[in-house]
Amino acid sequence: MExxxxxxxxxxxxxxxxxxxxxxxxxxxxxxAADRFITVxxxxxxxxxGLFKYLxxxxxxxxxxxxxxxxxGTGQALDTGKRGDAxxxxxxxxxxxxxxVADGYGVKRFPVMYNDFVIVGPKDDPAHAKGNDVLEGLKKxxxxxxxxxxxxxxxxxxxxxxxxxxxxxxxxxxxxxxxYRETGxxxxxxxxxxxxxxxxALTDRATWLNFKNRGDLVILVEGDKRLFNQYGVxxxxxxxxxxxxxxxxxxxxxxxxxxxxxxxxxxYKINGEQLFFPNAGTDN
Amino acid sequence: MFExxxxxxxxxGLITHADAELWGIVWLSIELSVVAAVIGGAMGLPLGAIVxxxxxxxxxxxxxxxxxxxxxxxxxxxxxxxxxLSRAGPLGEWGLLFTPKAIVIAQAALVVPIxxxxxxxVIEDAWAEYAEQMRSxxxxxxxxxxxxxxxxxFTLFTxxxxxxxxxxxxxxxxxxxxxxxxxxxxVMTTAIALETSKGDLPLALGLGVILIGxxxxxxxxxxxxxxxxxxxxx
Numbered sequence: 468m469e470x471x472x473x474x475x476x477x478x479x480x481x482x483x484x485x486x487x488x489x490x491x492x493x494x495x496x497x498x499x500a501a502d503r504f505i506t507v508x509x510x511x512x513x514x515x516x517g518l519f520k521y522l523x524x525x526x527x528x529x530x531x532x533x534x535x536x537x538x539x540g541t542g543q544a545l546d547t548g549k550r551g552d553a554x555x556x557x558x559x560x561x562x563x564x565x566x567x568v569a570d571g572y573g574v575k576r577f578p579v580m581y582n583d584f585v586i587v588g589p590k591d592d593p594a595h596a597k598g599n600d601v602l603e604g605l606k607k608x609x610x611x612x613x614x615x616x617x618x619x620x621x622x623x624x625x626x627x628x629x630x631x632x633x634x635x636x637x638x639x640x641x642x643x644x645x646x647y648r649e650t651g652x653x654x655x656x657x658x659x660x661x662x663x664x665x666x667x668a669l670t671d672r673a674t675w676l677n678f679k680n681r682g683d684l685v686i687l688v689e690g691d692k693r694l695f696n697q698y699g700v701x702x703x704x705x706x707x708x709x710x711x712x713x714x715x716x717x718x719x720x721x722x723x724x725x726x727x728x729x730x731x732x733x734x735y736k737i738n739g740e741q742l743f744f745p746n747a748g749t750d751n
Numbered sequence: 752m753f754e755x756x757x758x759x760x761x762x763x764g765l766i767t768h769a770d771a772e773l774w775g776i777v778w779l780s781i782e783l784s785v786v787a788a789v790i791g792g793a794m795g796l797p798l799g800a801i802v803x804x805x806x807x808x809x810x811x812x813x814x815x816x817x818x819x820x821x822x823x824x825x826x827x828x829x830x831x832x833x834x835x836l837s838r839a840g841p842l843g844e845w846g847l848l849f850t851p852k853a854i855v856i857a858q859a860a861l862v863v864p865i866x867x868x869x870x871x872x873v874i875e876d877a878w879a880e881y882a883e884q885m886r887s888x889x890x891x892x893x894x895x896x897x898x899x900x901x902x903x904x905f906t907l908f909t910x911x912x913x914x915x916x917x918x919x920x921x922x923x924x925x926x927x928x929x930x931x932x933x934x935x936x937x938v939m940t941t942a943i944a945l946e947t948s949k950g951d952l953p954l955a956l957g958l959g960v961i962l963i964g965x966x967x968x969x970x971x972x973x974x975x976x977x978x979x980x981x982x983x984x985x
Contacts, residue, residue, distance in 0.1 A: 506849055506930075506932075511948065514945075515945070515948055535932045535935050536932060536933065537849055537930035537931070537932060538931065549839075550837045550838055550839040550840075551838030551843070552839075552848050552849065655947070655950060656947070656948055658950060659947070659948075662950070677949060678950040679949065679950040680950030680951070680952055681950070710838065710846065
């Protein structure tokens with residue numbers, strides 16, 4: 468049976484009416500709780516370590532500005548900023564951050580705090596990587612071809628890992644074998660994989676301290692000056708993205724680097740252990 | 752095994768000592784999934800009905816496409832809407848990325864093909880059964896569609912539930928367009944993903960038990976309504 472044109476139009480009309488009705492339900496949804504909010508693209512380590520859950524309520528109470536955190540790897544967070552989908556970036560890859568500002572995507576970079584990276588691995592340490600020298604540790608892991616899980620996601624931690632391989636004189640792109648396992652995922656998922664495979668991995672200390680599915684993994688390499696992990700904060704350039712909430716965003720940045728914000732960061736502890744060390748105003 | 756058992760214990764503890772935060776996440780999950788299922792249903796149902804009855808050139812190809820879309824990879828849908836809704840994208844001015852509305856849009860986009868493909872099959876089968884009878888009675892197409900939709904309403908109700916199920920269980924697209932922002936776009940599935948990331952597998956599974964409970968409750972309620980209306984209308 469052929470559908471008459473009239474029947475077709477009538478059906479189409481009913482369809483549009485139904486879709487409009489449904490969209491109206493959506494549109495009349497109450498506006499987001501706080502009208503004053505900023506979006507911050509940050510890293511999985513700051514979110515998953517629990518820092519933001521502790522820090523943000525203090526700022527929100529003082530300023531009345533809600534902070535919406537989207538936790539991504541540093542590479543992805545920088546991309547989010549470039550696209551104008553965040554007002555503030557809170558990340559940890561100094562080289563990439565400086566370039567971000569130099570390219571005109573960010574206004575100014577402020578150092579905020581640091582923690583450190585550690586290499587975790589199986590308790591019995593088959594590669595004998597244990598020690599306080601990150602380059603020696605990596606060399607031994609590579610020589611033993613012991614399983615190693617890499618983030619491989621262009622995050623700040625991944626960038627640091629690649630720098631360490633290079634400094635250790637290992638061309639990981641060329642020398643990697645089946646022992647070098649690229650998870651292409653965040654810190655937590657990579658640690659889950661490493662824990663399941665009893666593999667070595669580079670992680671920031673904060674995520675490790677807050678990570679529960681450790682299995683047989685323990686910290687094996689720590690205390691090397693080169694394992695320093697600096698965090699920086701930047702306002703996305705309003706000249707490039709006019710919708711960026713520059714006053715509220717800058718207010719958040721100013722608070723983070725103020726004595727009050729710095730003290731709050733130092734006050735965040737898990738089991739009595741301080742996770743992040745404020746260092747605003749330094750040359751890092 | 753011990754972890755799976757302890758996660759049930761955790762789920763029970765979470766429910767009995769539920770804090771405002773957990774209820775917020777639970778409620779947001781239900782609210783967004785229901786709205787997405789309604790919007791997706793409102794679009795998919797007529798689309799499926801028309802394709803089921805009308806004859807037009809390219810219909811077979813459209814059916815194959817619709818059926819193939821049942822397997823639409825959600826992370827791709829998420830990515831497409833991310834690029835559309837991003838400030839640098841064509842709909843960037845709306846500022847919807849990382850809001851609950853973006854989640855509903857992506858979920859609805861995933862619901863439409865499921866509802867359309869299943870509705871098409873249901874209506875086409877019913878049409879095959881009644882076509883001759885209706886023709887002999889001289890019933891017009893629009894009237895026939897209405898009659899068929901009404902006759903198959905209970906089956907279509909189940910189709911709608913399948914749409915809700917897809918929306919509620921979605922994580923890939925929701926994570927990408929919503930951003931899993933605490934208190935704003937964090938729903939059950941992304942909360943589970945986050946706890947998994949933190950290596951707290953029992954808590955993650957505990958949340959999963961609650962999510963399954965929600966889906967069960969919604970379906971039980973829907974079944975009850977269906978039974979009630981079946982008794983009432985025969």
